[in-house]
Amino acid sequence: GAVVSQHPSWVICKSGTSVKIECRSLDFQATTMFWYRQFPKQSLMLMATSNEGSKATYEQGVEKDKFLINHASLTLSTLTVTSAHPEDSSFYICSALDRPSEPQHFGDGTRLSIL
Amino acid sequence: AQRVTQPEKLLSVFKGAPVELKCNYSYSGSPELFWYVQYSRQRLQLLLRHISRESIKGFTADLNKGETSFHLKKPFAQEEDSAMYYCALSASGFNKFYFGSGTKLNVKP
Numbered sequence: 408g409a410v411v412s413q414h415p416s417w418v419i420c421k422s423g424t425s426v427k428i429e430c431r432s433l434d435f436q437a438t439t440m441f442w443y444r445q446f447p448k449q450s451l452m453l454m455a456t457s458n459e460g461s462k463a464t465y466e467q468g469v470e471k472d473k474f475l476i477n478h479a480s481l482t483l484s485t486l487t488v489t490s491a492h493p494e495d496s497s498f499y500i501c502s503a504l505d506r507p508s509e510p511q512h513f514g515d516g517t518r519l520s521i522l
Numbered sequence: 523a524q525r526v527t528q529p530e531k532l533l534s535v536f537k538g539a540p541v542e543l544k545c546n547y548s549y550s551g552s553p554e555l556f557w558y559v560q561y562s563r564q565r566l567q568l569l570l571r572h573i574s575r576e577s578i579k580g581f582t583a584d585l586n587k588g589e590t591s592f593h594l595k596k597p598f599a600q601e602e603d604s605a606m607y608y609c610a611l612s613a614s615g616f617n618k619f620y621f622g623s624g625t626k627l628n629v630k631p
Contacts, residue, residue: 441619450608450623451566500566502619510556511619513566 409435411503413514420491421522427487428517430501436481437503441511442474445498457484491521525549526611528622535599536630543594543625545583545609553611555585555592556619560606569594569607579603599629 410433418426430440439458443451455476457463463476473495475487488495498518502511525548535541547553557569570578572585572592583594592609609622
């Protein structure tokens, strides 16, 4: 089946630093990738939709300059949390899609802890 | 606007009991509905989708357009079914998924 790899799985860093999270589709080409944020014991909140070769579409309330998304190839999307602060600590999950209206394939998620 | 509602945050049943996880949606077009499951410390996995009309791990879900529901059912719950279950809607023709808030199923021995 379709596999999505997310890296790193856990990162701890100091406040003010930038953190990059990678999302790769390993055995299929992902026309679209999604980035979600999940707070403890809550549902997934869609942050942005990323299409290869074009700018990401951000959901309302998500800061574009804070969460930079790059989808440079059909198998890789990156999320960079810039100048991270403790309130950015969360679980970030990516998913990938090869065709519209098909099920999304999810990565394992990245736990981000900002000290 | 699209919306997916899972009214129960937590559902506890005993092993062998029937279970029904509720999901209601609002969408003006023709939606595609999915159930995803997240076992402890694992990634979200697709459990089933309404268009395939199949049974996975004993679970079934029927899309009821009149009631705008897509409830997940299993006649005899097992302890290994304990997990978070998310109902999701995909608006036809679009790439977005809308997730419900999730229901934690706890199957007691």
